[in-house]
Amino acid sequence: MREGQNAREERWRRRSDRWAHRVIFVLSLTAIMTIVLIFIFIFREALPILTNPEIQREASLRHFFHPMEGPDLASRYMWQPVALVPKYSLIPLILGTLKTTLVALGIAAPLAIAAALYTSEFAPPRIRELIKPAIELLAGIPSVVLGFFALIVLATWMHRLFGFETRLNAITAGTALALALIPIIYTVSEDALNAVPRSLREASLALGATRWQTATRVVLPAASPGVFASLVLGFGRAVGETMIVLMASGNAAITSWRFTDSVRTLAATIAAELGEVVFGSPHYHVLFFIGALLFVVTFAVNSVGVYIIHRVQLRLRGER
Amino acid sequence: MNANSRWSRITSSTIAAVSIVVMSACSSRAPSERARAVTVKGSDTMVILGQRWAEIYMQKHPGAVIQVTGGGSGTGIAALINGTTDIAQSSRPIKPSEAEQVKAKFGVDVIETPVALDGLAVYVHESNPVSELSLAQLKAIYTGRLTNWKEVGGPDLPIVLYSRENNSGTYVYFKEHVLENADFAPTTQTLPGTAAVINAVAKDPKAIGYGGVAYGVGIKTLKIKKDDASPAIAPTLENVATGRYPISRELYFYTVGKPGNPVARDFIRWVLSPEGQAIVKEVGYYPLPEEKRHELARRWEQHE
Numbered sequence: 001m002r003e004g005q006n007a008r009e010e011r012w013r014r015r016s017d018r019w020a021h022r023v024i025f026v027l028s029l030t031a032i033m034t035i036v037l038i039f040i041f042i043f044r045e046a047l048p049i050l051t052n053p054e055i056q057r058e059a060s061l062r063h064f065f066h067p068m069e070g071p072d073l074a075s076r077y078m079w080q081p082v083a084l085v086p087k088y089s090l091i092p093l094i095l096g097t098l099k100t101t102l103v104a105l106g107i108a109a110p111l112a113i114a115a116a117l118y119t120s121e122f123a124p125p126r127i128r129e130l131i132k133p134a135i136e137l138l139a140g141i142p143s144v145v146l147g148f149f150a151l152i153v154l155a156t157w158m159h160r161l162f163g164f165e166t167r168l169n170a171i172t173a174g175t176a177l178a179l180a181l182i183p184i185i186y187t188v189s190e191d192a193l194n195a196v197p198r199s200l201r202e203a204s205l206a207l208g209a210t211r212w213q214t215a216t217r218v219v220l221p222a223a224s225p226g227v228f229a230s231l232v233l234g235f236g237r238a239v240g241e242t243m244i245v246l247m248a249s250g251n252a253a254i255t256s257w258r259f260t261d262s263v264r265t266l267a268a269t270i271a272a273e274l275g276e277v278v279f280g281s282p283h284y285h286v287l288f289f290i291g292a293l294l295f296v297v298t299f300a301v302n303s304v305g306v307y308i309i310h311r312v313q314l315r316l317r318g319e320r
Numbered sequence: 321m322n323a324n325s326r327w328s329r330i331t332s333s334t335i336a337a338v339s340i341v342v343m344s345a346c347s348s349r350a351p352s353e354r355a356r357a358v359t360v361k362g363s364d365t366m367v368i369l370g371q372r373w374a375e376i377y378m379q380k381h382p383g384a385v386i387q388v389t390g391g392g393s394g395t396g397i398a399a400l401i402n403g404t405t406d407i408a409q410s411s412r413p414i415k416p417s418e419a420e421q422v423k424a425k426f427g428v429d430v431i432e433t434p435v436a437l438d439g440l441a442v443y444v445h446e447s448n449p450v451s452e453l454s455l456a457q458l459k460a461i462y463t464g465r466l467t468n469w470k471e472v473g474g475p476d477l478p479i480v481l482y483s484r485e486n487n488s489g490t491y492v493y494f495k496e497h498v499l500e501n502a503d504f505a506p507t508t509q510t511l512p513g514t515a516a517v518i519n520a521v522a523k524d525p526k527a528i529g530y531g532g533v534a535y536g537v538g539i540k541t542l543k544i545k546k547d548d549a550s551p552a553i554a555p556t557l558e559n560v561a562t563g564r565y566p567i568s569r570e571l572y573f574y575t576v577g578k579p580g581n582p583v584a585r586d587f588i589r590w591v592l593s594p595e596g597q598a599i600v601k602e603v604g605y606y607p608l609p610e611e612k613r614h615e616l617a618r619r620w621e622q623h624e
Contacts, residue, residue, distance in 0.1 A: 279401055
């Protein structure tokens with residue numbers, strides 16, 4: 001009797017287990033399917049750029065990358081999608097994206113890596129417990145709030161400080177963007193630094209190295225693939241970030257090398273224009289092409305970052 | 321084996337299963353819900369106006385449900401084409417290609433109903449001594465031919481150009497009617513929304529910007545001359561309604577023929593009534609001239 005009840009209970013348990021397993025599997029599949037469907041949708045809408053001759057007359061790869069006739073750089077590559085003769089050069093947008101990304105990484109990388117090195121190697125536990133959550137809290141600020149802050153406050157400060165000709169420009173937008181990158185770079189770098197085995201540090205200190213020497217010449221090089229991965233992930237975020245640059249960059253599509261000019265990024269262009277675009281027009285498909293471009297770039301960059309992190313974890317666990 | 325964990329496992333899988341069933345049940349029930357609610361979608365310029373209309377209308381007609389969302393004029397018209405909205409709000413006239421898509425899909429012509437007027441104001445920093453510009457000067461400034469304030473009677477400072485996003489109805493209107501379809505100078509900065517433009521202009525003595533009529537702190541609204549000989553006109557209620565102010569435009573409702581939903585038809589008639597038009601003024605836009613309003617209202621009566 002007792003035996004029979006136990007067996008029944010056991011069966012029950014297995015069955016409910018199996019069901020729970022299936023439900024969770026379906027739910028996780030939904031998440032993947034969503035990504036796949038988004039992927040398919042974006043690429044389907046971008047495809048006419050490559051296949052539809054009627055659309056190609058106005059917008060094709062040639063229009064995106066080839067220079068037009070013009071006296072200077074800015075007039076050879078123009079983004080003027082709403083015009084009698086629409087001009088769809090992606091060069092100013094790509095240049096703008098690279099400029100803000102470069103500024104953002106240039107500011108965020110040293111700050112975030114230094115903070116990670118400090119909290120993992122030097123900070124007493126109490127201060128560490130204060131700094132770590134504080135920086136991670138920065139990741140929780142909605143990017144529209146950061147953008148608004150940049151537009152209203154940061155731009156005014158920097159305008160006064162540096163006397164830019166245009167108040168909103170690549171440097172202002174990049175600085176605001178850096179605030180969004182710091183928590184990403186910090187968190188991933190800090191994990192990488194923490195994952196360096198204690199034995200390395202102990203060996204270095206035992207050989208007479210100072211803590212500073214240990215941190216910069218032993219721990220940091222050992223964690224360098226992880227730190228590099230953090231920069232890669234930061235790059236991916238900077239390229240795809242929309243709201244901050246939309247609000248703080250001024251959005252003028254100028255083809256120039258000057259960082260004090262206003263810039264228009266790929267992501268901000270989609271955000272600003274998709275809402276009002278004529279459905280099914282060449283412009284509409286161009287915006288989806290830009291979306292596909294961003295999707296591919298950020299997907300590739302993030303994959304590289306995640307792959308490096310994975311490799312580092314295996315190596316540090318000695319599994320390689 | 322303790323009963324507790326077994327139960328928690330069973331309940332968790334049950335919750336998961338039930339929630340899936342509930343979710344699918346909800347989605348299958350949605351169409352009948354939607355049949356009663358009128359959806360209004362489109363122009364961000366008009367979203368507050370539309371919401372105010374809907375709010376007052378629903379107060380007066382308990383049981384009617386009107387949902388107003390923004391997203392942009394193009395989004396609203398796309399939704400009309402896709403059949404996911406009853407009324408599209410737009411701050412630009414529908415494009416022929418879009419009207420054709422409606423006709424091809426539903427076999428009915430799209431109906432255009434102007435519902436309000438909007439004057440586009442041009443603003444500069446309050447410290448700027450320039451107080452009026454002609455349309456020709458505005459065009460020269462925004463196409464990049466005039467680049468210094470001293471060329472229009474101001475201080476010796478470069479002009480910094482601000483504009484709305486390059487696809488908004490406001491931008492398109494300005495481009496067509498002020499720039500006469502010439503391209504904006506590439507240095508023109510485009511900002512999301514009139515509020516952002518006003519804010520940027522208020523902070524920059526070199527700036528010029530345009531957008532809906534608004535009274536912000538730190539900016540000055542310019543008077544506009546149609547040509548060098550005509551008087552400079554301020555965008556006041558009277559000047560816009562009479563058409564004396566040179567940069568004003570109509571705001572539209574678009575519908576696929578006469579909407580099948582009686583609430584939608586009644587809502588449009590009410591918007592065209594003196595009561596509906598009074599709200600236009602409240603929100604900060606300009607009501608239609610009385611004659612035009614009468615004609616449109618009559619047209620909607622005939623549609624019945």
